[in-house]
Structure formats: C-alpha cells, structure tokens
Amino acid sequence: MTASRDRVRAAVDAAFRDEWGQVVATLIGLTGDWDLAEDCAQDAIAAALATWPRDGVPRHPGAWLTTAARNRATDRLRRDAAGAAKLRQLAVLARDPDEPPSGEIPDERLRLIFTCCHPALPFPARVALTLRTLAGLSTAEIARAFLTAEPTMAQRLVRAKRKIAEAGIPYRVPPAGLLPRRLAAVLAVLYLIFNRGYDEEGTGRALTAEAIRLARLLVRLMPEEPEPRGLLALMLLHEARRATRVDDGVLVTLENQDRSRWDRGLIAEGVATLDRALATRRVGPYQVQAAIAACHATAPDAADTDWPQIAILYGELARLAPSPVVDLNRAVAVAMADGIPAGLALVDELAASGRLDGYHLLPATRADLLRRDGRAAEARAAYEEALRLAPTEAERRYLTGRLEEL
Template sequence: MTAPESIRTAVAAAYEQEWSQVVATLIGLTGDWDLAEDCAQDAFAAALTTWARDGIPDRPGAWLTTTARHRATDRLRRDTVGAAKLRQLALTTQDPSEIAAEEIPDERLRLIFTCCHPALPFPARVALTLRTLAGLSTAEIAKMFLSTEPAMAQRLVRAKRKIQNAGIPYRVPPAELLPQRLSAVLAVLYLIFNQGYDEEDVGRALASEGIRLARMLARLMAEEPEARGLLSLMLLLEARRASRFNDGMLVTLENQDRSQWDRSMIDEGLMTLDEALDMRRPGPYQLQAAIAACHVTSSSSADTDWPQIAALYSELARVAPSPVVDLNRAVAIAMTDGISAGLALVDELAASGKLADYHLLPATRADLLRREGRLTEAAPYYEEALAIAPTEAERRYLKARLSEI
C-alpha cells in the first residue's frame, strides 16, 4: 500500500536531515560502511509503513537510528564470523536513541573527516562524501559527474576498501592536524558546489548538495571561521544562478540582470560572512566570499568597488597563492588602473606557462583587448579559448564574442 503524501513528505524531510547522522552512528558502532548504508536505507523504507500506521514519532532521527541499529544487529547475528560477533557486541553497548545531543555532532564530524581523508584520491573523496553524507545514490552521483554507474560503484568500493586496509582512523583529527585536514574537507565541498555551479539545470542539484554539506559543517564546527566563509561564498555565488545563463549561453557578471538575483540568499551569505569575519581569523574562503560580496552589493559593474576587489585578491594571493588568483587579480587591476596594467599582468602569467591549457587565460586576454578596441588582436585569443572551453555554455559565449568582432 502506498504511504500517504504527508508521510512521504515527512520521510523525505527526515532523509535530508537525518541520513548522515544515522549512517555516521552505525559506522561508528560497527565499522562497516556497507552495512551502515544498507541498514539506514532499510530504516527509511520501514518508516513509510510504520509512520503511516503509528504516526510520525516525536524524534524521527532517534527512531530511524534505533531501527537501523536493530536491522544491523539482526544482520550481524546471522553472521557467525567472529569479527561480526564483536561488532554485534559493540552495537549492544549503547542505544543510539539515548545518545546525548551534544555527542551527535562528533559522529558526523568523524564521517566528514574520514570521507575527505587526504590518503584517498580526490575523486574518491568527492564520491564518498556525496554517497555517505548526502545520501545520493550511485546512479545519481555518476550522472552528476558524467560517469557510468558501474565505474562510480567501483570508485566507492575502492575508497571504502582503502579506508579499511590502510587503517584510516574514523575520528576528528587531533588539534595539530586539524588545519590541514579541514582544508581538505573544505576543498571537497567546494569542488562539489563548483561542479554544479558551472552547469545550468543539471548542476542545480549538485550545487545544492554542496551548500547543504557546507551548512552542516558550519553548524558542526561553529568556531571555525573558514567553514562559515565557504558557506558564505557558496550562497553569494548561487544567489546569481538565475541570471548566469540565457538559452544555454553563459552570461558574464557585468551583463547579468541583477533583479533576478536571490536577495534572501544574498542576505544570508552576507550575514554568514560577517559572523566569520568577527572571529578575526580571515582565510582564503572568507576572502573569496568578501570578493563575492563586493559584486552582489553593487548596483552595476561600473558601480563595483574594483580597488577593494583588487586589494582582496592581493591578500588572497598572499595567503593562498595560485595562478588563477593572479589572473583574477589582473582583471581587477585592469578595472582599477586601466586595461594596459591588467594586460601586462596577463602577459606575465602567459609567459610563465602556469596556466597552459586553462581556457580563461586566453579568454581574459581577449576580453581586455576587446575593451581596448583591439579587435583584430582579440580574435585569435577568443578562438584559442573556444578550442579548450570545458562547457557548452562557455563555448556559446565565446562564439558570440567572436561573431561580434
């Protein structure tokens, strides 16, 4: 019998809010990732029928965790292998429904840091985070990353096997390792968001998952300003989504219809940034969020505080040096001190070879040349960028620029 709509809605909401906690608790108790995921799925399936019959429990998360724990106990009881029996003993030591509220964040933090452990290949960290923390199916993850389901399944299997075989600890790293490990976690979440940010429709779900995971991390690590900085950056960028594409073509920031920007998301992003900056430990994500804030609080491109953006990029280049940061700084310098000053910095970057095959290098040079009226010189750089642009939306934009000049 199909569950009523109200029950399906309640289970869906519980899935979004509680999945990671249920899985994290079971992994902590059993050490078995596959068992934890299977039993969590069973618990949510059971909720559809049980809640329809008995009503939605006062604490859905505790109900789901307890149900999943019982399923795991039954599975392990049928397994006569000694190691499984030891895991069963661990399961019986504490009822998850009785776990104190202050202990809950540690379970999810352990899961986050384990999924994003530097010993795992970066693609595996991303896939494992989406599967275990966001609860996405293997098929959904494969679709988002333009991979096949069998290939993605193998990636997940290898990641879990490496965690077991390499003895990667299921824990929050000690204080001396936390900054390095937190950077790895933030990088994974930002990549998940960016993968979706650059796609018009199919990317919306992935960007949303990145934001949801960043919210979780910011709540669980309330004293870490960079966690808030990353969340702020995601919100301020995602707020512009509705204006970033037009019939499948990328729309540059200066040409976007700012009335389409999500003001509530901008307000939340700015408030989150203020909270991070109040901790007086500015880091790369806070600086990037501050740059995004300059854009979203300007009424037009001409009204943008480009000197402030150039100063922020200079600071970002100091704390997190990168040729991509240098390229963005060159654009800000061009808008502040003149096109020639920006072009000189772009030429230096091109001569260094650090951004070879990066499509935004020739695209930026072409755009600055176009702004100076040097259209004949700009054309071959647009063509170079077009040949290596990674998305169809960007290729359409570059083709349009070429046709104009």
C-alpha cells in the same frame, strides 16, 4: 497503491540526490565497510525502482532507502561469520521505513566527512573519497572535477579506502584539539561539492544545498573558527546570483546579469556572516574570496563595482593561497582598475608560464580583454581557442555568441 514510472523515477532521483550521503554514512557507521555500504545503497536504489511503482512512493523515501540498504547489508553479513557482531548493531539500530530521520542534519554525514579528511590520507584522496561517498558523484565525474583520468581516480579511491581499513582510521568527529588540522581539507571538500552543483542546472541545486547545510553545521560545530563562516558566506553570495548565471542555455557574465533578480536575503545573510568572520581578525582565503564576492553582490550596478578594492583582495588571496587561477582573476581586476593593457600584460605573462595550459578560461579571459581593447582579430583567435577547450554547453554557447559579435 501504484505510481507512474515517471513519478517513481523522479522520486528515486530526488532521494538519491538528497539521501545518498546519509544512507552510505549510516551503513559505514554500522558496518565499517565502505564498499559494502556503497553496494548496498545502490541495491536499495534498484529496489526502489522495482517496488515503488507497485507499492507507491513512501512518505519518507530516505528512511525507506536506509532500511532497504541496511537489510541488504544484513543479508550479506549473515553469510560471513565475522559479521555477527555487526548484525547485533544493525538489529539495535533498525528503524521503521516510514519514520522520518531524526535531527536536521544527522551526525553520520559529519563523521563521514572528517573520516574522509583524515591527515593519513593524501589531500586529493580526501576530497575525492568524500565526493564519492557523501555526494554520490561517479568516479568519472570526480575525475573531471580533478582534471584527472578516470582509471587514475578509480585507483585513488581504492587506495584511500584500503588505507582507512589498514590504518584503523576512526569513524568519528575528532576531538576539539584535532579539529583545526582537519579543517582545511573539510572546507575544500564542501567547496568542491558546492562548485560541482553550482555548475549544473536543475539537479545541481541539491549539491549546493547540501554543501550549504554542511557549512552551516561546521559553523555551529566550530563557532570560534572564522574560515567556516568565510566559506558559508562565499557560498551564500554565489548562490544569491545563481538564477541569473544562465539565460536560455547561454552563460551570462557577471557584468550582464540582471541584478534585480539576485536574492537580496542571501546577500544580506552572506555579508553578515562574513562580517562575523572578519571580526576575529584571523583572515583566511575563504574570507577573502567572500569579500570579493561581496564587492560584486553589493554594487548596485556593474559600473559601480569597486575594482581597485577587488584587485587588492586578489593580491591578498594570492599571498594566502597562491595559484595560477587566482593570478588570472587578479589580472582581470587589474585590467578593470588600471586599464586593459595592464591586465593583458599579466594574462600574457601567465600564458607564457604554461601553468594554465588547457584551461579554457585563460584564452577566454585574454579574448575578452582583447575585445575590449579593440583588437578584434586577436580576440577572435583567442575565443576560438577557448571554444575548443570549454567544458560546458552554456560556456560554448556564450563563446560562440562572442565570436558571432566579432
């Protein structure tokens, strides 16, 4: 049976998005070699592009890719005498390529996350390594997420893999007593994966779905910990609004989104998940962010948004997880709650500090507040600065539209 090139390409792209992390995690678990695992996973993708047009797309593409990658690893290990013991493992764990993977979310990916997030690794390396191995992001994509040069990020990934090998970091979910220490890094990884997918249309949905699945798994693994529930609630509440964020390629601000199209099922689940987390009375930053998102999601109309409550929540978030981006968001909430001049004063203070130099949302926020305050000329200059810095086409189109309105 043959398949068209377009259908094969679509199937391979889907398999890459859905199965990359599982394939790489399985091979790392079998061989302990991170570079070998990634190389063989890439070889399996290439093999799919070569053979699926002739043989047809398999019933279970992920299982096919895992088997192809395992076979490639076997060939490479066979050339290395030191690989004999690993080959025995591969033989024991071999599986038919059409057999569906067992379990809703195989444990290999969870082991991979906690290994990447080992405290022996610097925090940025933990996040970057997991994004590379679990989500399949390229080094360039990760560098953009970190606002870092690509060569710098490449070296960071190399050093992280070397550290894992040299320090003998175990490939496992840590014992219960060690879980809390790793939790902050794991949550940061999942949220970055979610945000990466949330900022992309189409293919990004696979990343957000992966992040939500893994957040659900963490909640089951750590039922007494409130922050995994807080993160899950935050993701669900954001995902509920996803369909309304962009209209014909133009970013739509929260106040202008069509609330009738928001997913009420996800909102209800997000609020219920948040309530369970808050019931522990151990509030963390993800719970506070979810509470802010819930204020927006449950308001029947933009005019009904409880801005004073949101300003208070941003103040609490600034205490728990201080950052200039949190301060910028708090400034917006203060402007909406206490008046535009109060918010503008905070934005100007933040701009003077230099902590957000080059961040497009600083001039974009200032421009919006100036526009609301009737200061059109100053708003235009700020919008033009934001347009120069905006990283996505949807944002550039939105800012261009604001300039045209002025």
